[in-house]
Amino acid sequence: MKTVVVGLPEREAFAVSLLMSKLRPDWEFQSQPADVDSVPADLYVLDADAWQERHGTQSGTAKLQALVKQKPAVLLTAPVAPRPEAQAQADAAARDWGDCGWVVLRRPFRAAAMGEALRRAEQRVGGLAEAPADVAKPAEQAHDTPEAPGAAPNSLAAADRGQRPGVQDSGGVTRFSSAFFTTTVQSALDGAPAPSNAGLPPPDITDDELTLEAFAACVPTAPSAECRRFLGALAERLAQPGVFEMSFTLMNGIVFDRATNWVASNTPMSVVRMVARSRSLGTYVKTTDLDARVEPCARARQRGMQEHRLGALLHAFARMAECRLPAP
Structure with missing residues (x-):
C-alpha cells in the first residue's frame, strides 16, 4: 500500500510523511511534483492550487481524475480568498471536486483535521460516506487543541516560532499549533531536477553491510550535494566515541552505538531520504550524545x-543516496 503526495511544498510533504508514518506505518510514501502524469497509489494528497x-x-x-481514478484523495486549498469573486470561484471548484468524491481541506489545519479528511476520503471510495461534507473552514480549526492520539507533533511549525514542538499549558496538557503544516516556506529544491530514483520506494534494510570506513569512502559519490552533506556529517559523528x-x-529518531555495531530506529526510510535530500529539512535534525547512565x-x-546492525543501516543509507558501493 502506498501514499503519494502531489505538488506539496517540501516542508509540508515532510510533515505529511511523518503523520502517515503514524496513521499508516506499513505503507510506502512518495512525494511527486505537480507535473506528474501518472503514479500509482492507494491514497493521494494533492495541492489543488499547485495542480491548477x-x-x-x-x-x-x-x-x-485520470491520475486519481477511483482512489481516495484529499485536496489541499488556500485559505479564504480576500476578494469575493475569487472566493466564489474557489468555492465552485471545491464543490466540483466534492462531486468527484474527493475531500477538500483548507489550509491551515491541524493533524487531527488531516486525519479526519483522510478517513472521509477512504469512506467515500468505499461507499460508506453519506452526503459530501462541506469544505473545512480555517475558522473551525483556528484554536490550539491537543493532537489526535498517535499524530505527529508540529515540530516544523513550532521551530518557525522559535518554540519547542510540545508546550505544556497550565493544565498540564501538551498542545501543538493549530497550523500543523506551513505553506509559506517553499521547497529549497523547487525547480531542481528530481533525483533519478525519486519515484521509487526507499531501500529496505537487508543483511548487506558496510563498515564505517567503506561508508565514509562512498558518501562523496552520492549525486545529491544534500545527501553528501547529511551522510558525511553522520560518518564524522560515528567516527567519534559514544x-x-x-x-x-520528538517521537522519531535513530540511536547509534558503533562500539557494538548496533542501531535502533523508529523513523521510516522515506522520511530519512526526504530529510537527507533537503538542506532546509536537515537543519531540524538534532544529534544528542546519550548519557552513560542511559541503557x-x-x-x-x-x-x-x-533494532538493526549498524553496518546494515549504513548500507541502506548508501543505496538510498545512490552512492557507488564498493565491489563485493
Whole structure:
C-alpha cells in the first residue's frame, strides 16, 4: 500500500510523511511534483492550487481524475480568498471536486483535521460516506487543541516560532499549533531536477553491510550535494566515541552505538531520504550524545524502535543516496 503526495511544498510533504508514518506505518510514501502524469497509489494528497496552476482550471479536473481514478484523495486549498469573486470561484471548484468524491481541506489545519479528511476520503471510495461534507473552514480549526492520539507533533511549525514542538499549558496538557503544516516556506529544491530514483520506494534494510570506513569512502559519490552533506556529517559523528541519538521529531529518531555495531530506529526510510535530500529539512535534525547512565536497548524498547546492525543501516543509507558501493 502506498501514499503519494502531489505538488506539496517540501516542508509540508515532510510533515505529511511523518503523520502517515503514524496513521499508516506499513505503507510506502512518495512525494511527486505537480507535473506528474501518472503514479500509482492507494491514497493521494494533492495541492489543488499547485495542480491548477500547472494544468489549468478547465482541464485540471479531468487530468486529476485520470491520475486519481477511483482512489481516495484529499485536496489541499488556500485559505479564504480576500476578494469575493475569487472566493466564489474557489468555492465552485471545491464543490466540483466534492462531486468527484474527493475531500477538500483548507489550509491551515491541524493533524487531527488531516486525519479526519483522510478517513472521509477512504469512506467515500468505499461507499460508506453519506452526503459530501462541506469544505473545512480555517475558522473551525483556528484554536490550539491537543493532537489526535498517535499524530505527529508540529515540530516544523513550532521551530518557525522559535518554540519547542510540545508546550505544556497550565493544565498540564501538551498542545501543538493549530497550523500543523506551513505553506509559506517553499521547497529549497523547487525547480531542481528530481533525483533519478525519486519515484521509487526507499531501500529496505537487508543483511548487506558496510563498515564505517567503506561508508565514509562512498558518501562523496552520492549525486545529491544534500545527501553528501547529511551522510558525511553522520560518518564524522560515528567516527567519534559514544552512543548518540539522531532526532527527527520528538517521537522519531535513530540511536547509534558503533562500539557494538548496533542501531535502533523508529523513523521510516522515506522520511530519512526526504530529510537527507533537503538542506532546509536537515537543519531540524538534532544529534544528542546519550548519557552513560542511559541503557540504549532499554531506550529503544521504550520508544518502539526496531533494532538493526549498524553496518546494515549504513548500507541502506548508501543505496538510498545512490552512492557507488564498493565491489563485493
